[in-house]
Amino acid sequence: MTELNKVGQFATAMLNAATLDDLLWSIAENIGKTLGFDDCVIYLNVNKVLIQKAAYGIKNPNDRELLNSIMIKVGQGIVGAVAQSKVAEVIPNTALDTRYINDEFSGKSEITVPIIFENNTIGIIDSESANLDNYDSHDVELLQIIANIAAPRIASALYRSTLQKTQLQLEKTNGKLETSLYELKKNQEILIHSEKMASIGLLAAGVAHEINNPLSFSISNLTVFKDYYDHIKEMHEKLISHAEMPLELKNQLLSEDYSHTITDIANIVEETNEGLLRIKNIVSDLCGYIRKEDRNFSNFDINDGIKTAINVLKGEINNDCHLELNLENLPSIQGNKSKIHQVFVNIILNALQATDKNGLIKVKTYRNNNHACIDITDNGSGIENKNLQNIFTPFFTTKPVNKGTGLGLFICHRIITEEHTGRIQVSSNDNETTFRIMLPFINANYEEKSLTLQH
């Protein structure tokens, strides 16, 4: 094979190499085969350290396997010296060269050629032989031509590989940024949602507070009124039974209209009193619901919690929807009262939003071993099968923009499962949707949180 043929064969082999790795292995192999060398190692210069990347011969027992890849600093040994001087060298007898670094594959003679691109040593081609004086100046010339042809190819492959790495890095960073952005958005929305809940509560508490005073004097006036009424009734009875009462007056007092008025007043007073007491309960619930965000775990009654939630939602419940309560007496549970209230409000509100005319919402509490169970069932629109697995995912909503944020159930899930070691399940078919909440009577988080609060 002529010299020209050798160079041509080498250049063609390089053209077929797709990646930096392909290129370096193809250079090593073609040098070994076309120049008849027993051994050839290609180094790359990575931040002034020469790293063996590909080999032919003794250092390459199997396909692309590099035995004991070593690293040499620029300036060290023969390879490092050539990288620094950028001048190829032939060492006829390595034993006589103090720079020679012995390794397990030590040769008796060596040829080392720099791969230079834009005046920088980007790599080294090195060959060692088991024979003394195996290389001559002609080999140096040919190997340097090959190194010069390879240099721009290696440089561009290096550039491409760095670019790919940077791109990968960028994609990773981008992914991380997207995740952070999503987390940020989620947390922001959670905050807005909690703020929304808190401000609804605050508003309600403000109204409740305003109602409190007139309510108190209305109840007290009604009590006085009732006393007066009892007194008037007594007088009325006395007058009727008075022997000297003129007949005309007596008949008037006994007339149906008059006695009806007297008994009706009693009913009116009774009903008004009942109504006022109901308002009083609602007002006191509202004030309790909002009492600053309470981070404490305490013992509380689930059924009271349900009633409070219903009172808070009174404004949302209209005549189209009927509420049916079936509350079993239960031992108190341990938990964060205001957060559990928030869960009930969210789920009952969802049920109200899902029903229209002839809506029926059933709330049932019962005991199941160590858990208090709360089933909230509605006969509303139902949840499509494909949506069931998504309803606890943040931002999942089927409601129009500005109507739902899709955070209600996500927050409920977190409160029940993470903060109260409970469970929340949902089932839905064409007729009914049921949310089941299970809360342990003895909560593992209770003591933990109480302990934390003592610090």
Ligand SMILES: Nc1ncnc2c1ncn2[C@@H]1O[C@H](COP(=O)(O)OP(=O)(O)OP(=O)(O)O)[C@@H](O)[C@H]1O
């Ligand atoms: N009782 C129910 N009946 C039918 N669909 C329901 C019911 N409860 C929840 N969903 C579905 O689950 C979705 C998610 O509910 P979630 O409470 O998390 O968010 P949202 O009600 O849409 O918005 P918000 O953040 O204001 O509560 C709802 O959009 C709705 O599609």
Ligand SMILES: [Mg+2]
């Ligand atoms: Mg909701």
